[in-house]
Amino acid sequence: MPNQCATSVLTRTIAVAEGVYAPGHLGELTRQFPFELVDDVLIQTRTMQTRVRRLPSRVGVYFVLAMALFPGLGYVRVWDKLTAGLGQLCLRRPSEKALRDLRRRLGAAPLKQLFTVLAGPVAGPRTPGVCYRGWRTVAFDGCSSAKAPDRARVCTWLGKHKHRYGQEGYPMLKLMVLCETGTRALLGAVFGPVPQKETAYAEQQLLPLLDDSMLLLNDRGFDTDDFLAKAAATGVQLLVRLKGARTPARWAALPDGTYLTRINGVRLRIIDAHIAVTTVKGLRLQGHYRLATTLVDHRRHPAAELVSLYHERWEIESAFYSLRHTLQTGLVLRSQDPVGVHQELWAHLAVYQALRRTMAEAAESRPGTDPDRASFTVALETAKDQVIAAAGVLPDEGHGWIGQAVLDNLLPPRRPRIAPRRVKCPISRYAAPPDQAQVLGASRISDVTLTVDQSSRQAPVGRRDRTLQLMRTHPARSWLACEIARGIGLDDARGLRAELGRWVNEGILRRIARGVYTLDDDWMMSEGQHGAVSGALTTAISP
Numbered sequence: 001m002p003n004q005c006a007t008s009v010l011t012r013t014i015a016v017a018e019g020v021y022a023p024g025h026l027g028e029l030t031r032q033f034p035f036e037l038v039d040d041v042l043i044q045t046r047t048m049q050t051r052v053r054r055l056p057s058r059v060g061v062y063f064v065l066a067m068a069l070f071p072g073l074g075y076v077r078v079w080d081k082l083t084a085g086l087g088q089l090c091l092r093r094p095s096e097k098a099l100r101d102l103r104r105r106l107g108a109a110p111l112k113q114l115f116t117v118l119a120g121p122v123a124g125p126r127t128p129g130v131c132y133r134g135w136r137t138v139a140f141d142g143c144s145s146a147k148a149p150d151r152a153r154v155c156t157w158l159g160k161h162k163h164r165y166g167q168e169g170y171p172m173l174k175l176m177v178l179c180e181t182g183t184r185a186l187l188g189a190v191f192g193p194v195p196q197k198e199t200a201y202a203e204q205q206l207l208p209l210l211d212d213s214m215l216l217l218n219d220r221g222f223d224t225d226d227f228l229a230k231a232a233a234t235g236v237q238l239l240v241r242l243k244g245a246r247t248p249a250r251w252a253a254l255p256d257g258t259y260l261t262r263i264n265g266v267r268l269r270i271i272d273a274h275i276a277v278t279t280v281k282g283l284r285l286q287g288h289y290r291l292a293t294t295l296v297d298h299r300r301h302p303a304a305e306l307v308s309l310y311h312e313r314w315e316i317e318s319a320f321y322s323l324r325h326t327l328q329t330g331l332v333l334r335s336q337d338p339v340g341v342h343q344e345l346w347a348h349l350a351v352y353q354a355l356r357r358t359m360a361e362a363a364e365s366r367p368g369t370d371p372d373r374a375s376f377t378v379a380l381e382t383a384k385d386q387v388i389a390a391a392g393v394l395p396d397e398g399h400g401w402i403g404q405a406v407l408d409n410l411l412p413p414r415r416p417r418i419a420p421r422r423v424k425c426p427i428s429r430y431a432a433p434p435d436q437a438q439v440l441g442a443s444r445i446s447d448v449t450l451t452v453d454q455s456s457r458q459a460p461v462g463r464r465d466r467t468l469q470l471m472r473t474h475p476a477r478s479w480l481a482c483e484i485a486r487g488i489g490l491d492d493a494r495g496l497r498a499e500l501g502r503w504v505n506e507g508i509l510r511r512i513a514r515g516v517y518t519l520d521d522d523w524m525m526s527e528g529q530h531g532a533v534s535g536a537l538t539t540a541i542s543p
Contacts, residue, residue, distance in 0.1 A: 014085055015394045020052065022089055023082045024059035025393045026066060027386030028402050032354035033065065037117065038110075045109040055094055060102040061110055064343060068351040069384055071331050075099040085390030108342035115189070115350040122185040122360040128370040130182030132309055133301070135215035135237050137181045139313045140206065140222055142198040143320040146173040146191075147332040148341050157338045158193050170332060173345070176201035177319070178209055181217065181312045183363075183371040184319040185356040189349050199227050210234040217313035223292070225264035225506075232266045232294065239310055242270075242290045249508055250465050251472075254298045257454040261292075262520075265507045268292040272453035273307045277418055279443035285418065303452045315372075322376040323352050355379045355402075362403030373410045382406075416445040463488060463499060468508070471519055481515045 016022045017035065026033055038061050042048040049057045063082065070078050075096045083091050094102075123130045130136060147170040148154045158171035174194045178187040190205045198221055210216060212235030222231075223242045232238060242248070248261035248270050258271045271291040278284050291310060295301040324330065328348060335341045359374040382405040386392050392401060419442035466488040471479055481500060485493035500517055503509045510520045 012391075014390050016086065016390055020054055020056055021058060022086055023079070023091060024056070024062045025082065025387075025390060026062050026069075027383060027388075027390065028392030028400055029065075029351070029354050029358070029383050029386070030062075030393045031395050031400070032118065032357055033062070033114065033350075038062070038114070041110050041113045041117070045107075045113055047106055047110050049105075054092070055098060055102045057106060057110075060106045061114070063099065064103060064106065064111060064347045065351055066387060067334070067344070068327065068347040069380075069387060071328055071334070081384075081388050082390075084388045103340065103343065106343065108339055108346055111343050111346035111350060115346050115353060118350055118353045118357065119186050119188055121180050121183075121187065122357045123180070123183045123371060124364060127182065127360070127364055128368065129312075129372060130180070132215055134213075136213055137215050137217055137309070137312050138187060138210070138236075139179050139181050139217045139219075139316045140176070140198070140202050141179070141219065141313075141316045141320070142174055142176045142201065143324060144172055144174045144194050145320075145324055146175055146328070146345070147171070148173055149332060149334070149336055151336050153337045154341060159195070161194055173333075173341070174198070174201070175320075175323075175345070176206065177316070178202075178206045179316040179319050181315040183356060183360045184315055184322065185360065186319070186349065186353050191345060198222070199224060203227070203230060207231060207234060210236040212236065215239060217310055219313065228266055228268075228292075229264040237294050238266075238268070239291060239293045239295070239306060241310065242292050244288065244290060246290070247462070248292070249468060249503075249506075251468060251508075256298045256303050257452040258298055258303050260296060262507055263292065266294070267296060268294060269296040269298070271303045271306060273303065274451045274453060275307070276449040276451075277445055278447040278449075279418060280446045281443045283443065304450050307450055307452075323348065326376055326380060327352055327355075355383060358383075358400065358402050359406055362400070362406045365403065366407060369407075369410070370413075372414060373412075374406045375409055375411055378405050378409045416448070417442060418445055419443075463490075463496065464503060464508075467500075467503075471509075471517075475519055478512060478516050478518045481517065484517070 016025055021035075024035070024038075035058065038058050039048070042057050042061070047057055063078065066078050066082055067073075067075075070081055073081070076093065076099070079093060079099060083089075083093075121136060125131050125134070125136070148158055150170050155171050158173065160171055161168045172194045173191050174196065175189065175191040176198055177189045179185070180187060188206045188209045190201050192201065202222070207230055210231065215237040216231060216239065218231075218238070218240040220241050220243050223240050223246065228238065228240065248263060248268070250259045250261065250270075252260045254260065254269070258269050261268050261270050269292070271289070271293065273289045273291070274286070275289060276284060276286045289307060289310070291306060293301070293306060295306065333341055333344050335344045355376065359376070359379050360371055363369045363371045363374050379402055382402045386401060467484055470484060470487040471477075481493040481497055484500070485491075485496050490496060497515070500509060501511075504511050504517070507520055509517045511517055
């Protein structure tokens with residue numbers, strides 16, 4: 001029929017940079033990487049070209065960023081994506097060698113500096129799910145699944161992990177990030193060889209990014225005494241899960257079943273919680289959480305509320321999934337030398353952060369929208385389309401298509417469900433027979449029971465707790481080691497002196513003379529400074 005053969009002619013105007021700078025764009029994401037910012041970064045890192053080339057340094061930065069958007073394509077194919085919408089300019093296609101030389105000329109410094117500029121919190125304090133009682137929730141974690149090419153120079157830098165099944169096929173990178181859990185945006189990142197501990201990476205570059213406006217949610221891998229002390233020194237509030245084998249000293253029991261302690265000079269409140277989850281498939285799973293927090297006011301910060309808040313730490317795992325599997329599509333990095341690996345990974349981090357900033361801006365444009373509902377896949381695919389069409393390069397071309405696509409495809413509110421954690425690699429060193437949860441797979445939750453352990457209000461057990469109980473009866477008194485021994489029911493003080501010395505090092509006691517001890521002054525909190533806690537101190541376990 002004639003009406004089925006009708007045609008329409010669409011015309012549009014594309015605004016890009018002039019001349020040889022025209023391929024230097026990233027579609028609508030260019031608004032997160034404006035020309036002025038890229039030029040300034042090139043000047044600061046001293047990588048700006050000394051003469052105008054057919055491939056200027058600015059174009060090189062956008063080309064490396066575009067490689068992060070299209071990780072499965074070669075150099076020339078990525079260049080074709082950048083110039084697909086610029087056909088009328090009749091741009092010459094460079095050779096693969098020219099693009100490779102362009103990358104080498106740039107190095108990793110401009111991309112690292114670009115990520116540093118973009119990194120940081122991206123949502124306002126009133127955005128849903130971003131803050132708890134005025135503190136922005138953040139988390140540390142590491143990811144060791146990024147694979148680098150199996151080349152001699154890369155292996156010299158990263159090495160290959162060995163385990164009982166043999167040797168890894170590729171050198172592995174450990175990526176350590178500080179993440180804003182509400183939006184999954186990155187505040188900082190560092191990466192390097194896998195054998196180095198996560199706490200070492202965090203202490204090197206990420207701890208200085210913390211301040212007193214944040215609440216840090218940490219996993220059990222970050223519960224060492226030194227790390228807790230260094231983190232608390234930044235002014236950040238802490239909510240850390242402790243290893244089950246740790247038994248902090250019980251200084252004072254609080255009415256809600258929690259108790260106060262001190263670890264390496266840091267005053268903390270310990271929450272022992274038992275969680276039972278029942279799924280719609282009839283499976284019942286149980287677990288025990290021991291949390292340590294600097295939020296010592298049990299009235300203002302109920303224990304059950306903090307245990308539920310700690311669940312937000314898992315948002316960082318979703319951030320790693322988006323970066324490693326959605327953006328990088330799980331592929332091996334393409335660079336063949338350490339400098340190229342650095343450049344490529346900083347480019348991935350910069351593009352990831354730009355997408356998160358765009359998604360957060362879109363969510364905030366619609367009041368009451370939780371950033372968790374913004375789809376990273378929708379944002380990424382729309383950004384790729386804008387690169388191919390060279391659309392939205394300059395900010396005066398109307399509204400953002402990426403943000404609009406995110407709002408038009410919001411994910412449904414998150415459902416309470418549970419899924420087993422397991423490593424699917426058949427030769428994994430973590431391989432184990434599947435349990436019932438793994439057999440049943442992911443399932444929706446029908447009921448959650450949270451119970452705070454009340455054992456802290458019972459009679460103390462162990463020499464340390466009994467010693468604190470005894471000395472708390474006369475806080476200002478000096479105690480001889482033999483008096484402490486008799487008070488806790490020991491016949492001889494010789495076996496107790498070594499433990500007293502260890503408690504002095506932990507900051508619980510203070511040695512004022514040989515064999516003479518008293519409670520540390522910092523334990524004696526004044527009622528005026530800690531009104532919410534002083535009442536609990538006076539109700540410490542009585543003899």
